[in-house]
Amino acid sequence: MAEPITRRAALGTLGTVGVAVAAGSLGVPAPAGAQGSSQALGLQESVQDGLKRVFGGRPMKDGTAIIKLDIPPIAENGAVVPVNVEVNAPMTPASYVKTIWIVADKNRIPIVARATLTPEAGQAFVGANIRLGETTDVRAVVEQSDGTLLTTRREVKVTVGGCGG
Amino acid sequence: MAGDVGKIRIRVPSNVKAGDVVRVRCLVIHPMERIERDAQGKVIDRNYNYITRVTATYLGKPVAVIDLTQSVSENPAFSFALKATAPGPVKVTLVDTHGGKYEGTADIAFV
Numbered sequence: 543m544a545e546p547i548t549r550r551a552a553l554g555t556l557g558t559v560g561v562a563v564a565a566g567s568l569g570v571p572a573p574a575g576a577q578g579s580s581q582a583l584g585l586q587e588s589v590q591d592g593l594k595r596v597f598g599g600r601p602m603k604d605g606t607a608i609i610k611l612d613i614p615p616i617a618e619n620g621a622v623v624p625v626n627v628e629v630n631a632p633m634t635p636a637s638y639v640k641t642i643w644i645v646a647d648k649n650r651i652p653i654v655a656r657a658t659l660t661p662e663a664g665q666a667f668v669g670a671n672i673r674l675g676e677t678t679d680v681r682a683v684v685e686q687s688d689g690t691l692l693t694t695r696r697e698v699k700v701t702v703g704g705c706g707g
Numbered sequence: 708m709a710g711d712v713g714k715i716r717i718r719v720p721s722n723v724k725a726g727d728v729v730r731v732r733c734l735v736i737h738p739m740e741r742i743e744r745d746a747q748g749k750v751i752d753r754n755y756n757y758i759t760r761v762t763a764t765y766l767g768k769p770v771a772v773i774d775l776t777q778s779v780s781e782n783p784a785f786s787f788a789l790k791a792t793a794p795g796p797v798k799v800t801l802v803d804t805h806g807g808k809y810e811g812t813a814d815i816a817f818v
Contacts, residue, residue: 583759583774583776586742586750621780621781622780622781623780624784626786633790646778649778650742650778651742651776651777651778652778653776653778654775654776654778654779655773655774655775655776655778655779656773656774657771657772657773657774657787658771658772658773658774659770659771659787660768660769660770660771662765662768662769662770662789662790663770663771663787663788663789663790664728664788664789664790665728665788665790666788667730667786667787667788668771668773668785668786668787669730669732669784669785669786669787670773670775670779670783670784670785670786671779671780671783671784671785672778672779672780673741673777673778673779673780704780
C-alpha cells in the first residue's frame with residue numbers, strides 16, 4: 543500500500559466510511575458517552591469493513607509459523623467457544639507483542655476482542671470464551687511493537703449458533 | 708443470579724517459582740447481553756449490558772488490557788500470562804456498559 547492515493551482508492555475509502563456511518567446510525571446508536579471506545583471496537587459490520595476500519599490498509603503478513611491459535615475445530619455450542627492465542631515472540635521492552643485481536647469472520651460483530659499487552663506479561667498469550675454465530679473462520683491478528691501485523695486463521699464448525707437474535 | 712453479577716474468580720497456579728511465566732485464569736459472572744431483535748428483525752435499541760474492558764495489573768503495573776464486545780460469551784472466562792518476579796497481588800478490574808465496576812484480586816505466592 544505504498545503507492546500514492548489514487549482516485550480509486552480515495553473513492554473506496556469514502557464508500558467504506560459511508561457504510562460505517564450508516565451502520566452506526568441505523569444499527570446500534572450508541573447511548574452518548576456510555577460505551578466509549580469499545581463501542582467503536584465492536585460494530586455490526588462485515589469482517590472486511592471491520593478489518594479495514596481497525597487496520598486501515600496496512601499489510602498483514604502470514605503469521606502461521608509463530609501464532610498458535612488454539613480453538614476446537616468443531617464447537618458444539620457456539621455460545622461458548624474457548625480460544626487461546628499464543629505468540630512465539632520475545633516479550634522484552636525492545637520488542638514485544640503489543641496487541642492481539644480475535645476476529646470471527648461471520649459474526650455480526652466480527653471484531654471480538656482486543657488484548658493490549660505489556661512486556662511484563664512475559665509471554666504473548668491471551669485466552670477468552672467467545673460466541674460464534676455459525677461455522678466461520680476465526681482469525682488472530684497480532685501487532686508487534688514495531689507495527690508489524692501478523693495473522694493466522696482457522697475454521698471452526700459450529701453445530702448450534704451462539705449469537706442468537 | 709442477579710446478585711452474583713460481577714463476581715470474579717481468579718485462578719493462579721499454586722506452584723510458582725520466581726521468574727516463571729504463569730497463566731492467570733479469570734471467570735466472571737456477567738450476563739454479557741446480546742443484541743436483541745424484534746419480530747421484524749430490527750435491532751432493539753437500548754443500552755446492552757456487557758463488559759467492555761478488563762484491566763489486569765500485577766504488583767501495581769499493568770500486564771494486559773482486554774477490550775471485549777458482545778461477541779464474547781456470557782459469564783466470560785479469559786486468561787492472560789504474566790512473569791512472576793515477586794510475590795504479590797494480581798488485580799483484575801472490569802468495566803461494563805451500565806457503569807458497573809468490579810474488582811478481584813489473587814495473590815501470587817512462591818513455594
